[in-house]
Amino acid sequence: MLAAVRSELTRLRQPRFLITWFGLMALFTVLVNTIMITFVSGGGNLPPGAPGVAFPTLAEMESPSGLMAGLAAASNMFGIVTLSFWAVATATDYSSGLVRLLVAAEPRRWRLLAGKIGALLVVTAAATTVAALVNVFAAMPAAGAAGISTAAWGTDLIGVVGGAWVHLFLALCAWGVLGLVIAVLTRSAAVAISIGVGYVLVFESLIKMAKDVPSDWLLGTTLGAVASGGTAAVSFGTALALALGYVTLGLLLAGAVFIRRDVTD
Amino acid sequence: MSVVVTTDLTRRFGTVTALDRLTVEVPGAGVIGLVGPNGSGKSTLIRILLGLIRPTGGNATVLGSAISSPRDYASRVGVLIESPAFIPGLSARSNLVSLAHLRRLPLERVDAVLAQVGLVGRDREPVRRFSLGMKQRLGIAAALLSDPELLILDEPTNGLDPAGIVEVRELLRDLGREGRTVIVSSHQLSEIEAVCDHLVIIRFGELIFSGPMAEVMKRTREHIDIAAEHAADTGRLESALVAGGWSVTQADAVLRVAAGADRAADLNRAAAAAGVTLSRLVVAQDNLEEIFLEMTGRVDGELADGRAATDATVA
Numbered sequence: 222m223l224a225a226v227r228s229e230l231t232r233l234r235q236p237r238f239l240i241t242w243f244g245l246m247a248l249f250t251v252l253v254n255t256i257m258i259t260f261v262s263g264g265g266n267l268p269p270g271a272p273g274v275a276f277p278t279l280a281e282m283e284s285p286s287g288l289m290a291g292l293a294a295a296s297n298m299f300g301i302v303t304l305s306f307w308a309v310a311t312a313t314d315y316s317s318g319l320v321r322l323l324v325a326a327e328p329r330r331w332r333l334l335a336g337k338i339g340a341l342l343v344v345t346a347a348a349t350t351v352a353a354l355v356n357v358f359a360a361m362p363a364a365g366a367a368g369i370s371t372a373a374w375g376t377d378l379i380g381v382v383g384g385a386w387v388h389l390f391l392a393l394c395a396w397g398v399l400g401l402v403i404a405v406l407t408r409s410a411a412v413a414i415s416i417g418v419g420y421v422l423v424f425e426s427l428i429k430m431a432k433d434v435p436s437d438w439l440l441g442t443t444l445g446a447v448a449s450g451g452t453a454a455v456s457f458g459t460a461l462a463l464a465l466g467y468v469t470l471g472l473l474l475a476g477a478v479f480i481r482r483d484v485t486d
Numbered sequence: 487m488s489v490v491v492t493t494d495l496t497r498r499f500g501t502v503t504a505l506d507r508l509t510v511e512v513p514g515a516g517v518i519g520l521v522g523p524n525g526s527g528k529s530t531l532i533r534i535l536l537g538l539i540r541p542t543g544g545n546a547t548v549l550g551s552a553i554s555s556p557r558d559y560a561s562r563v564g565v566l567i568e569s570p571a572f573i574p575g576l577s578a579r580s581n582l583v584s585l586a587h588l589r590r591l592p593l594e595r596v597d598a599v600l601a602q603v604g605l606v607g608r609d610r611e612p613v614r615r616f617s618l619g620m621k622q623r624l625g626i627a628a629a630l631l632s633d634p635e636l637l638i639l640d641e642p643t644n645g646l647d648p649a650g651i652v653e654v655r656e657l658l659r660d661l662g663r664e665g666r667t668v669i670v671s672s673h674q675l676s677e678i679e680a681v682c683d684h685l686v687i688i689r690f691g692e693l694i695f696s697g698p699m700a701e702v703m704k705r706t707r708e709h710i711d712i713a714a715e716h717a718a719d720t721g722r723l724e725s726a727l728v729a730g731g732w733s734v735t736q737a738d739a740v741l742r743v744a745a746g747a748d749r750a751a752d753l754n755r756a757a758a759a760a761g762v763t764l765s766r767l768v769v770a771q772d773n774l775e776e777i778f779l780e781m782t783g784r785v786d787g788e789l790a791d792g793r794a795a796t797d798a799t800v801a
Contacts (some may be wrong), residue, residue, distance in 0.1 A: 224587055224588055224590050225588060228584045228587040228588035229584075231576075231580055231583050231584035231587055232573050232576065232580075232581075234576070234580065235573065235575040235576055236575075238575065317571050317572065317573060318567075318568065318569060319571040320571075321533075321536075321567045321568075322567070322571055322585065322628065324536075324537065324538055325537070325560065325563070325565045326585060326588050326589050326632075327588055327589075328537045328560050329557055336588075483533075483538065483539040483540070484533070484538035484539065485533070
């Protein structure tokens with residue numbers, strides 16, 4: 222399987238692809254930190270059910286974990302970015318016809334799928350690192366300018382940054398797998414991205430707004446909870462287990478389709 | 487030893503039968519032409535042999551292994567399926583390196599195949615800058631990467647300029663002489679005629695012919711192409727010849743008469759008797775294209791008459 226991972230990593234090493242992915246991660250980190258800190262310092266509150274956003278309170282911002290609060294706040298945006306790039310990397314194999322060559326060279330299709338996932342996990346780890354580093358450098362000046370105390374931010378720095386990295390990485394892996402699953406099913410990056418974005422921004426928001434419907438189990442909420450290391454509504458363990466369930470189901474579906482389906486592209 | 491053996495191989499797509507109990511043996515070593523009209527099932531056959539799609543019925547072996555287990559022969563088979571498929575943002579070299587990793591091959595093979603197809607010097611450019619011909623060469627390089635015993639090439643000269651076509655023709659001949667088996671699926675019958683030792687013709691998913699090229703070429707017949715000195719006389723000449731019992735077909739200003747060299751003088755006299763002076767009288771031999779059309783039907787439209795028109799979209 223290592224051969225399939227190396228092969229996929231070589232294909233992912235496209236400067237334009239990686240720069241765009243990492244650039245978007247950095248851009249959203251800066252944007253969300255700036256907006257979040259301005260919002261929190263001004264005492265603002267978001268309307269309930271706002272899509273993909275979970276801003277901390279001022280007290281939380283001034284705690285040691287406040288340094289990395291931007292990552293959790295932007296997690297669903299990062300999720301959509303990650304979903305999109307996983308979908309593009311997967312669907313390109315179909316649109317370019319490369320899937321024919323790959324399956325002819327490695328008929329054990331599960332290896333191809335596992336190799337792609339392995340390679341995308343490596344790039345996702347790098348993208349998470351980019352976001353975490355940019356967050357550290359963006360949050361400090363933004364908080365200082367907004368008058369938020371950063372005195373506690375140096376406490377257990379490695380633990381806080383490492384924890385935030387792990388939480389975000391786990392959430393992004395699940396987002397990415399979702400993108401891969403939809404791309405395998407639809408064989409189209411555009412359709413996969415549309416479904417992903419439409420789900421988070423429209424479908425899940427509508428469900429959240431319907432007060433009688435419990436929303437803790439929803440994908441975006443669950444992965445947001447994973448990225449935050451747990452929320453008041455969903456513990457980290459519950460969210461992680463639920464996310465694992467989503468990922469397992471998705472992979473079983475994608476695997477069955479990819480292995481069984483005729484390669485006619 | 488036969489490199490490919492199919493027995494009653496069948497594949498249906500809904501109500502359309504792309505392969506209809508195809509039974510054929512492809513001999514090892516040399517260049518084998520796989521030809522047939524559009525929708526004849528060539529691509530379906532290739533995809534089944536490569537494990538890309540599964541047959542509805544029947545069975546087949548490739549290099550002695552059942553197609554139900556393509557992993558047993560995948561490393562010994564190189565393929566170029568339809569258009570070359572690569573990541574456009576990656577260099578030619580990176581695209582090949584990626585495939586070399588997947589096949590667990592040493593990276594020296596990348597240099598070797600780049601040299602073999604004449605892409606050294608351009609190999610670090612992104613594939614998106616490549617012309618169709620260069621992409622085709624890269625596709626052939628990818629097929630050669632594992633130094634395979636069996637090469638399956640679908641339209642390998644597609645997009646190549648005349649010099650490129652000659653190069654690929656030489657390459658195919660060399661590969662065949664080296665003891666490999668090269669299966670070439672192509673619409674360019676002149677190419678097939680020029681390089682192939684053996685021919686497999688299928689139509690509507692059924693085998694029409696399988697045998698040495700020499701055997702096919704035995705079916706060639708002589709014909710005589712004639713042209714009237716004045717184009718206005720062509721119709722009158724044709725009528726006179728038909729009335730005289732000659733078998734005539736017209737293509738623009740040239741009349742093709744089904745007759746051998748021994749009838750050339752009679753033909754000339756018949757034209758003179760009709761009061762037409764000939765500006766051209768050429769005795770020629772049918773080529774593979776003419777034999778192929780004779781065996782499979784003349785044009786796609788004609789082929790579709792007898793079968794569901796959707797057949798043409800299958801393969």
